Amino acid sequence: MSTQEKAADAREVVATLGRASKRAARSLASAPSAKKNLALSTLAALLTEEREAIFAANRLDLERARAEGLSEAFLDRLAITDKVLERMAEGVREIEALPDPVGEIEALRPRPTGISVGRMRVPLGVIAMIFESRPNVTIDASALAIKSGNAIILRGGHEALESNKKLAELVSRALEAAGLPGAGVQVVAVGDRTIVGELIRARKFVDVLIPRGGKGLISRLMAEATVPMIKHLDGICHTYVDAAADIEMAVRVTDNAKTQRYSPCNATETLLVHRDAAEAFLPKIGRIFADKGVEMRADPAAFAILSAAELPVVAAEDTDWDTEYNAPVISIAVVDSLDAAIDFIAEHGSQHTDAIITNDWTAANRFLREVDSSSVMVNASTRFADGFEYGLGAEIGISTDKLHVRGPVGLEGLTNLKYVVLGHGEGRA
Amino acid sequence: MSTQEKAADAREVVATLGRASKRAARSLASAPSAKKNLALSTLAALLTEEREAIFAANRLDLERARAEGLSEAFLDRLAITDKVLERMAEGVREIEALPDPVGEIEALRPRPTGISVGRMRVPLGVIAMIFESRPNVTIDASALAIKSGNAIILRGGHEALESNKKLAELVSRALEAAGLPGAGVQVVAVGDRTIVGELIRARKFVDVLIPRGGKGLISRLMAEATVPMIKHLDGICHTYVDAAADIEMAVRVTDNAKTQRYSPCNATETLLVHRDAAEAFLPKIGRIFADKGVEMRADPAAFAILSAAELPVVAAEDTDWDTEYNAPVISIAVVDSLDAAIDFIAEHGSQHTDAIITNDWTAANRFLREVDSSSVMVNASTRFADGFEYGLGAEIGISTDKLHVRGPVGLEGLTNLKYVVLGHGEGRA
Incomplete structure (x- = not known):
């Protein structure tokens, strides 16, 4: 494929993912807590029930990584053991137990004109997460996204692709079991870097980019992305x-x-x-x-x-x-x-x-x-x-930005406030 | 000047402005409300006392605009009349009367480890505002920036340059009269577009970009800026x-x-x-x-x-x-x-x-x-x-973004929350 064909192809892949995510995001945004919690408890159960299938997918990644001569430390981070799986499920149950931030309306106050004005906490929409190796991020990030009513597109390191695909498949199954759209969680299943280049500029489909990785990754995204980011660059x-x-x-x-x-x-x-x-x-x-x-x-x-x-x-x-x-x-x-x-x-x-x-x-x-x-x-x-x-319960990352959210980013950081105005037929004078 | 020389020159201009703004921002961030309010009441008084000087500067802009054949509607927006000046001063007094959002600490809660965790409302830092024609924006934006403890760099339309320079000079005088740094408000006093190109990528000095203008301006900034923005694109x-x-x-x-x-x-x-x-x-x-x-x-x-x-x-x-x-x-x-x-x-x-x-x-x-x-x-x-x-009192713009602030942006939108942790010698287990 020529570079141009590759770019057009990447654009199509991102548009397809993006459209599905946007649809799913609308449905997740207004889903009641009970449904979201059911998806999470189902997911926690699936992580145990489907352990053999998860291990099998993870073995494919481990074998390839070994063949590529990656370090033992790297393999260690990549490996999904019984203990890792248990911790993932526990994390999901902890997020299930957190209060749902979505839909809460802050102080609704009457104004002299007769209207009442308040703010409602709502999800951000579609999150794109770009991260390196550890497959547990797939589960942590998905659970936080579901609970906060967001759709998420995950792009992990190619070394963990099979593991991530399998884990995301389970998340989609859990969503569907709760009557929610499986496309609420999607994994970018192709290895090409061109896709990342498209994803980080897909303002039409993606509301926020959350990168997690080394300084090289973050710096590159800062120079190239046009989608707003929640990130941390350095920890000095x-x-x-x-x-x-x-x-x-x-x-x-x-x-x-x-x-x-x-x-x-x-x-x-x-x-x-x-x-x-x-x-x-x-x-x-x-x-x-x-x-x-x-x-x-x-x-x-x-x-x-x-x-x-x-x-x-x-x-x-x-x-x-x-x-x-x-x-x-x-x-x-x-x-x-x-x-x-x-x-x-x-x-x-x-x-x-x-x-x-x-x-x-x-x-x-x-x-x-x-x-x-x-x-x-x-x-x-x-x-x-x-x-x-x-006390946030879990975090999707730590932000060193000045806008939106500073410090550990939990459920609240994945939401924002919109104005609600309740009237009785008022017009502006 | 060659294009390269121009770029180097612009970089130097922006770095000089930026360094001064950053210094001023630190001082404004911890300034007590009384000092900030004194600067605002002084500014409101100066707008009346210095009216002849303001009109004189405005006349220079009007004469040039007329010579350039700009429309009557445009001249109308550009003109500073007694009434416009009065409204500016009134706006400044209204902002003076608003509660100071800075320094408030939200619920400080003890954690099981013994530390207490809360969040403090703090300014964003350095704001760069890019706007078209109306010189009253210089006063509105400066007053909101001062009250919220931010430094601001203003880049208005070149048609209003003399008016904006004069108005910003008065703001600086008011800041200094209150014992605050005059560089808390600075105007980009040179007409070159290269400067804007530098300013919108000066992440080292500028924390947030607030553009106000037509769709052409906003779209261009969205494609080129790397500084995070608070903006609105369309109002459909x-x-x-x-x-x-x-x-x-x-x-x-x-x-x-x-x-x-x-x-x-x-x-x-x-x-x-x-x-x-x-x-x-x-x-x-x-x-x-x-x-x-x-x-x-x-x-x-x-x-x-x-x-x-x-x-x-x-x-x-x-x-x-x-x-x-x-x-x-x-x-x-x-x-x-x-x-x-x-x-x-x-x-x-x-x-x-x-x-x-x-x-x-x-x-x-x-x-x-x-x-x-x-x-x-x-x-x-x-x-x-x-x-x-x-009921926000005044707005610096309306945001249609999904992150940070949605809808009308007042003082709170120009601040954010940082975590404060109070301990007694605790370490993490």
Whole structure:
């Protein structure tokens, strides 16, 4: 096929998917909670009943991935085990148990003209989700979409195609069993990248794009997509230990923020320490980091203190302050004041999650107000930035955008408010 | 200058504006209401005190526009009269009187881990507004930006450049008089289009783009901008007269929705009538439209009824159903059912504002739930879709987007919610 034929073909594939999704979205938008919940409980049951079929599809993906020489770590993420399946089903049941956000009408108030004006919470419409490897995203995202009354088009990594197709088929069956359109969930079943190029510009069919993947994927979509996105680009989270910090607490929280897990986007990557706390704090946290094998990359002031304490430390380079390691590495800088810490975060942060450790009331409140991140914290580990920890029940991702939704995106983030106006024959004067 | 030099130059202009705006935005974001209100009351006073200087700047624009042969209607919109100035100042005082949305923390709830989680309302950051002719937008938009704690970059039509520069200068003076950064409001003072091209892709400096203008402008920005937008593209509003409508009410409301003013985006462009109401309703509304000189473009069923009543009517073409007239023209179609009306709106509407006229409880509720527009109405004129009528106090525009904000955009639409987490030294388990 020529490039042009390929493009025309991709456009047709996306239009066909898009039209079916739009139809399904209208039906899902006005579906009562009972039907949506029935679809979810059916899905949870199917994940157990159909386990052999799921494993068989997953084996095809695993075999191909092995033949392609992909790493063991990759295969691990790709594999659907009994335990993975159980967790998927549990996740679906948890979403079933959440309150349905759709249809609620906020304060309906009479206006002087006689009309009453309020806002109704409604689904976004058609979601397109582009993600890499893990097939459990197919189930998590589908369940969140169904509960929030949205249709979803899923485009996972080609390595998980057979698994994703099988899982989405079960979701469609569950929808149909509840009297809802099976096309509420669709998988892009062809491998061509041209399709993605079309999908991310299909404003006619797709209301929102939710990418989940590495920075490469997100950056590419940001440059090329015309469909509005909910996304997160970087997770360069800071923990700032203030002059008025309780040193023992600062050590405990910073340790958790960095080492509880290294790969998540809400792990702390840069540690800022007020000059007055540095001598007392840095040797203590440095000892823990050294013991756990966390590489410390320090500015000159922090370097001097850590070296004097005979701890392993290297000099940070300029790029360290703008790097998301997702690894046992941390950059450390000493700052002269709260203002300097806030300025530093404004310059180098990614508006994801930043925390202050302090007992100073004013410093805590200024940090909360002035740091412009999707989550700002006082005396808590940045690792808490998570839909489940926040009580949203589940999340489809974390947004570092400034519009629509900031932070963990749960059911509410997949809806919006439209105005409802109730009159009695009024016209405008 | 070569094209390349021009582009480099534009990039530098935008970076300079952008850096100043970002600095100003941080200061405005944490400014107390009293300071912001002082800036607004000072601005309202300056609009009166400096009227001669404003008129002088406006005269330069008017003279150039006249020399360029622009129409009287255009000159009318461009002219700043005593009355226009008075309305501007009044608008600023009204915004001053509105409650400050910034800093409010929604329900802060304890979680099982010990942390408390809530959300704080915060400004978006830096707004870039691109608009055509009317210089009052400079004042309205600046006042809304200041009150909501945002910095704003204004790019008006080149025909109003001198007026806009003078007005923005007064806004900056008012900001400085209140101890706030004058760069909170900046005007793009150079005429080159290359600047706009840079501005709409300056994601590093600009958080949201709010265009206001014709469809040509919006479409171009949608194709080229990478900064997220709050916008409205079309205003193809429907009034649907249901089988169970009170015919007198239907006539009154439809008349208002179409003829109270022809040019606004919330005027009804397409009238849908249930078959069972058509015979009783169409001749009555048709008589009013004929008397007011509103051209009726009808589908065959409506055409037959209107012709039989000896009213002037033309046959609608396919394109009529997708046309925003902004003029004394209306398209009219007869539908067989509520479902057909909802389907019609889904196919041809612009998700702006649609109304049903009915006394049927179920029909009204289904319409409210199933029509996916930024405003849905029962027994009221579509002309009510307006920030002032809804009680927002003022609006910076109307959004037909699905994300962030739908319908009239007031102060709340210029803010968002970030998570705040208050702990006592907790780490994640």
